[in-house]
Amino acid sequence: MDDIGLTGIFKAIGNEIGMERTTAAFAPFTEMKVRWRRSDSFIDFAISDYFSEAPEGIVEMLAETLFERIYQGMGDYPEEFCEWVTSDGFIEMNRGKYLERCGALEGYVEEHHSLRKAYEDLMDIGYIDEIPGLVLRWTDSPVAQPKGMSSVLMRSVIMPTYMDTDAISEEAFEFNLYRLLLNVMAKFGEDPAVNKMRIDRKIAEYPDCGRLTIEIENSIPIAVYGGF
Numbered sequence: 001m002d003d004i005g006l007t008g009i010f011k012a013i014g015n016e017i018g019m020e021r022t023t024a025a026f027a028p029f030t031e032m033k034v035r036w037r038r039s040d041s042f043i044d045f046a047i048s049d050y051f052s053e054a055p056e057g058i059v060e061m062l063a064e065t066l067f068e069r070i071y072q073g074m075g076d077y078p079e080e081f082c083e084w085v086t087s088d089g090f091i092e093m094n095r096g097k098y099l100e101r102c103g104a105l106e107g108y109v110e111e112h113h114s115l116r117k118a119y120e121d122l123m124d125i126g127y128i129d130e131i132p133g134l135v136l137r138w139t140d141s142p143v144a145q146p147k148g149m150s151s152v153l154m155r156s157v158i159m160p161t162y163m164d165t166d167a168i169s170e171e172a173f174e175f176n177l178y179r180l181l182l183n184v185m186a187k188f189g190e191d192p193a194v195n196k197m198r199i200d201r202k203i204a205e206y207p208d209c210g211r212l213t214i215e216i217e218n219s220i221p222i223a224v225y226g227g228f
Contacts, residue, residue, distance in 0.1 A: 001052055001059065002026075009056070010045055010063045016073060019043055024063075026052050030101040032085070032094075032153055034066060043070075050094040058084050082189040087152055091133065095154045102149060102158045103141020110138070112124075112166045115159060118174045119181070127206075128181055131155060138164065146220050150180040152188055157181060167219045175212040179203055 021042035026049035061081040068075030102205025115136040149158040
């Protein structure tokens, strides 16, 4: 689908509610998201280009739900939509693009910490279950968030290379990975506030959470520092 087709779908709904102008265009966001700007007479959308190869019916569901949320203050994604964006097909279609935008490194040689080992240790302890199709990568890209990035839809965790240091204990490294994996295991389509409360509770229940959080924060270069 191109921008003309995308605008056609959104414009049809905009016309129904009296918009004088409705436009939509695909945008190369790293995360799957949408943005819009509007007034009383127009609304313009920027839609993640991860939807550019989506079936027309899926894009129609996206458009309908967005209009409901914007103008009615409510609206849940239909089950069919949720099933499509969490499918293996969606991942095969888009994960390569996502990893490239995150600056994910191929063949990075780990010096102090192993993402795979930390993941397996967390499973052995029983903190997490295996995540089918999970990708674990390192990045030295400035687009990465200070303590790493994770995506439920792309089933991926991207860790900054400055975390591969002996200044971070294995215990703290595993805790940081655990925090990111909780996001991957979240349920897409659920109320974000409910998801956040569940994740925050699990993080707070992690042994020595406070001490490990401080250790991670103190190890991050000042130039890229950010809070949890």
